[in-house]
Amino acid sequence: MSNLIKFKIDGVECMTERGKFIVEAALENGIFIPTLCNMPGVKPKGSCRICTVKINGRLMTSCTTPVADGMEVESNSTEINELRKSIVELLFVSGNHFCPACEKSGNCELQALGYLYQMMVPRYPYEFPLREVDADSPYIIKDQNRCILCKRCIKTIKDEQGRSLFAFRDRGHRLEVVLDKELAAEMTPELAELAMKNCPVGSILVKEKGFVEPIGKRKFDKTAIGSDVKL
């Protein structure tokens, strides 16, 4: 029993095993903390900052911070939500996110966070960067306009030998996630589907498939992201 520790999120008493990260411990206790770069079963990276919480007056990413005994976490407060909203806005202006023309619209986690935080317009100027669309691979399209560099695909989409189909290229503001052409030519349809599913935005698309679900029946049309997590 000594392995169990108590902590609080927004004043709610929670309990978890020692060593768990705040995001997963919160989920166990029925509390939703938004994530973009993080996903279950993947080593956290803390790069998108959307899961930022306040602990002891300091801002921390909850996907990379392990729970400590007696820890008090502030998550669903006006200050933190305002910060998360501005992160969503920055992601929207730094890429080319044309929701009306995107195949992932309605199932996109970035868009769903825009809905959650009621982003009516980003408060930052649009960058409109010039980015490429790579449609060379036989099964998937990699649209750099929509990529938020979360690294989920690099970490989860691998061939039988454990080689990643995606990789980072270049550095700084030129950084992009690219598809290995040779490995992509041999990927299975199942792996292509998984790549599209794991991408939080519409940057990875399965070819010859789009707008499968009608408007009104998509994941985030009627229910907000995280609303399936119940206290």
Place this chain on the structure above:
Amino acid sequence: MSKPVIATTSLAGCFGCHMSILDIDERILQLIELVEFNKSPVDDIKTFTKPVDIGIIEGGCCNSENVEVLKSFRKNCKILISLGECAIMGGLPALRNGIPIEECLHEAYIGGPTVGLNKMGIMPNDDELPMLLDKVYPCHEIVKIDYFLPGCPPRADLIWDALVALITGDPMKLPYEVVKFD
């Protein structure tokens, strides 16, 4: 008290947002009771004839005429609303942002696969035509915009709720289903 006056326009848009205004269905009869329309495609009044309370802008700015109309709306309207994704972020016309104007025009009039009839390879270039801007600008990057209603098109309920809230002064409810980006 006289009725609040509304003006609307479509800049670099597709008139879909105006269709969505009409999509308030029978509430349009209530709207006519509540407000008066001035310059708008709805009543076909071409120029401002009096000061306007609420200006509704559809579409972003892709050419010099759009900028001029938008500035005249700012000058004549107390409140300006960006209606829809194109007004808010340029929308589909902004897909050309980042591509040089010359390349765009070449694709549209000379090199593109659907320009068969333009045998002479003429590119429109007349002083009478509005000048294309280097890119499509969101309206709030040209003038101050007071409110934003996202959607492609914005849901009719969102437009209705926003107008009622502005006219009555009550806060907007903003249910989850009405704020959408597509």
